[in-house]
Amino acid sequence: MIDKEFTTRGGIAYIDPDVRSWGLGFKRNKYATWPFARLRVGTSSITVSSLFGDFRVTRTNLVSISRFGRVPVLADGVRLARNGHNEAVVFWALRAGKVVDELQRRGWPVAHSS
Numbered sequence: 001m002i003d004k005e006f007t008t009r010g011g012i013a014y015i016d017p018d019v020r021s022w023g024l025g026f027k028r029n030k031y032a033t034w035p036f037a038r039l040r041v042g043t044s045s046i047t048v049s050s051l052f053g054d055f056r057v058t059r060t061n062l063v064s065i066s067r068f069g070r071v072p073v074l075a076d077g078v079r080l081a082r083n084g085h086n087e088a089v090v091f092w093a094l095r096a097g098k099v100v101d102e103l104q105r106r107g108w109p110v111a112h113s114s
Helices: 096-105
Strands: 006-015 028-041 045-050 053-058 062-071 075-082 088-092
Touching (some): 028 096, 053 062, 075 096
Antiparallel strands (some): 045 053, 075 088
């Protein structure tokens, strides 16, 4: 049985929505380190809360969810993009694999390439 909601703390970076990986072209517009962001994953929405407010993704406004960074421990996260928002959000997590597992358990599609 799936728990109603999964929640965890981490960091956040608002980035250009066209950037797909860490490295060349990666530019953070706004960011906060752990523990200043909280990710909440439910079956109908995903919310990242931080000092910058809430970034909410629903099944109708979702553009993509993908792994981001791929530098274990130092920079491992999940990139969320939605319609109607000029920035994507990277949620940095100490255990990004666990975040991906919880997203998939609740039926969210996650691309594994960064």
